[in-house]
Amino acid sequence: MPTDLIRYDLLAQDALRGVVRRVLTDAVREGLPGDHHFYITFDTRAPGVRLSNRMREKYPQEMTVVLQHQFWDLAVTDHTFEVGLSFGGIPERLLVPFESIKGFFDPSVQFGLQFEVAGTEPEAAATAPKEFVVPAEPPAAEAVAKPRGAARGAASEPEEAGPKPEAEVKADAAPQGGAEVVSLDKFRKK
Numbered sequence: 787m788p789t790d791l792i793r794y795d796l797l798a799q800d801a802l803r804g805v806v807r808r809v810l811t812d813a814v815r816e817g818l819p820g821d822h823h824f825y826i827t828f829d830t831r832a833p834g835v836r837l838s839n840r841m842r843e844k845y846p847q848e849m850t851v852v853l854q855h856q857f858w859d860l861a862v863t864d865h866t867f868e869v870g871l872s873f874g875g876i877p878e879r880l881l882v883p884f885e886s887i888k889g890f891f892d893p894s895v896q897f898g899l900q901f902e903v904a905g906t907e908p909e910a911a912a913t914a915p916k917e918f919v920v921p922a923e924p925p926a927a928e929a930v931a932k933p934r935g936a937a938r939g940a941a942s943e944p945e946e947a948g949p950k951p952e953a954e955v956k957a958d959a960a961p962q963g964g965a966e967v968v969s970l971d972k973f974r975k976k
Contacts, residue, residue, distance in 0.1 A: 823854035832886030
C-alpha cells in the first residue's frame, strides 16, 4: 500500500472539526435554532483541555457534555471552545481544544461526527469505519445540570460511574434500547 505523504486523513479530520467550530460559533451569535442541541465527547487527557481536578478525577479519559438548555458564556476561538456548565450543582468552566473532540452529535437531526484524537488510538484504526453511539433521548431530568444565572444550553453527566470503555458502551447500547450504534457510512452520500 502506498504511503500517504499528504495525510488526507488528517486534512479530512481538520475539515470536519471546522463543521463543529462553525456550528458552535453560530450558536454563540444566534443561540440554538429550533430543537438543535449537541452532545460533545472529548478526551480529557488531550493537551490543552482545561477542567477542574474534580471533573478530571471523575472523567479520567473522556467526557460527554450536552449543550441544550443550560449553559453560559460559550466562547469559540479558532482552536478551542470554552463554556460554563454545572455538574451536581457545582458550576464548572471547561476549555476544550477542537483537536480533543472525539464525537459530535445533534440528535434533533440525527447528525454525528466521529474523530480520532492524536495519540489515543492505534494508527491502524484510521482506516477502519467508525461507529457512533447515538443517544436515544436526552438524559433524565435529574442528570441535567443547573447553572447559575439565566442562559441557554445544558450540561449533563450521562454516566454516574464515569465513562465506560468504548466496547462496554456498544455492548450496553443494544440490550437497554437507550442508544443505537450507527456506522458513519449512514451519513455519507452514496
